Amino acid sequence: MYVIGIGAGDPDHLTLQAAKAIGRTDVFFLLDKGEAKQSLIDLRERLIRGYSHPRKRIVEGRDPDRDRTPADYTGTIADWRTRRSQVIEELIAEHLKEDETGAILVWGDPSLYDSTIAILEEILARGAVTFEFEVIPGISxxxxxxxxxxxxxxxxxxxxxxxxxxxxxxxxxxxxxxxxxxxxxxxxxxxxxxxxxxxxxxxxxxxxxxxxxxxxxxxxxxxxxxxxxxxxxxxxxxxxxxxxxxxx
Missing domain, CATH: 3.30.950.10 (Tetrapyrrole methylase, C-terminal domain)
Known part of the structure; x- marks a missing residue:
């Protein structure tokens, strides 16, 4: 699995390292955040079309909702992250074959206020599916x-x-x-x-x-x-x- 930082919104932010990783990916995992945030999906799909190989597949899951004004912020985020990890885990188990490479395209840089790395670690800790993952930095x-x-x-x-x-x-x-x-x-x-x-x-x-x-x-x-x-x-x-x- 690749966790690929794709920059802050300009398609030209994509690094050569990220473009090469997209080109090696067989299955892209996207989480749909609803119609209001369709532009976030559109940029990802534009980059996939531009740099991926013809046989790639795109798999979409529904991003779980969460309380934006919780009384227990830490607990609410932990619960949301777990539910999100379950969605991604099911997608990986169903769609990523043993000899294939998957990728999640992350807005900005994966190391800065993004949960993808922690989510993949949570999936691996449960042990139902196994994979190695590599993080590709992006422009934050x-x-x-x-x-x-x-x-x-x-x-x-x-x-x-x-x-x-x-x-x-x-x-x-x-x-x-x-x-x-x-x-x-x-x-x-x-x-x-x-x-x-x-x-x-x-x-x-x-x-x-x-x-x-x-x-x-x-x-x-x-x-x-x-x-x-x-x-x-x-x-x-x-x-x-x-x-x-x-x-x-």
Whole structure:
């Protein structure tokens, strides 16, 4: 099994290593997230058509639903991941022959806020099906965001942290002045009006939206833009770098 990072949305993000892995794959496993997120499937299918061999097969399963506002976040995610692993396990058992290679195409990079690696490890731990897997890195939304804004993620001699909106809402991380935030449904950046923000949604896709400036000056516009875009598309992927003034 290959776990292939395909980049943040631009088909040109696909690396040569990823293209070669797609070319060696016999069975591609896709999870359908519903009509609202059909564009996520469309990009994967476009890459498969462009780089796979003629005898490849595409197998689709239904991605399980999960509670987006759970009281027990950790437990809810663990349950969802297990249900997701069961879907993928059944697909592998039914469709991947012993001498074949399968692949899962992962948005961005498989190492950053993605569950595919953990899901495959969970499948292997149950022991019903066995396989080896290899991870192919991809361009993450974080890297794409920095490139679009023409900035570095860190300042000279200083660390930065990647975290979630849920964590940022609890307070600014200690020991860093530069924070990359993902999965921020509550738009926690609004609580830091003096920081600079470099924000992007649907980065590297045709629907890309970018904004930057002091939070106090641009937060209202970002919130309105984000709300409108989510209503129009039915989903949103956004990421931002929050940079507060150095305390020298």
């Amino acid at each position: 939304s974080v890297s794409a965001l920095a490139a679009k804004h023409r900035i570095g993620l860190n300042r000279v001699g200083q660390p930065f942290q990647v975290t979630t909106g849920r964590r940022l809402a609890e307070g600014w991380p200690e020991g860093v002045d530069d924070v990359v935030v993902m999965l921020d449904a509550q738009q926690a950046f609004t609580g830091h009006p003096d920081a600079e923000i470099y924000w992007g949604a649907y980065v590297s896709t045709e629907d890309e939206i970018l904004a930057a400036g002091r939070v106090a000056d641009v937060a209202e516009d970002i919130v309105a833009t984000r709300t409108e875009a989510r209503e129009r598309h039915g989903w949103i992927m956004d990421t931002y770098l929050l940079r507060r003034p150095r305390q020298d």
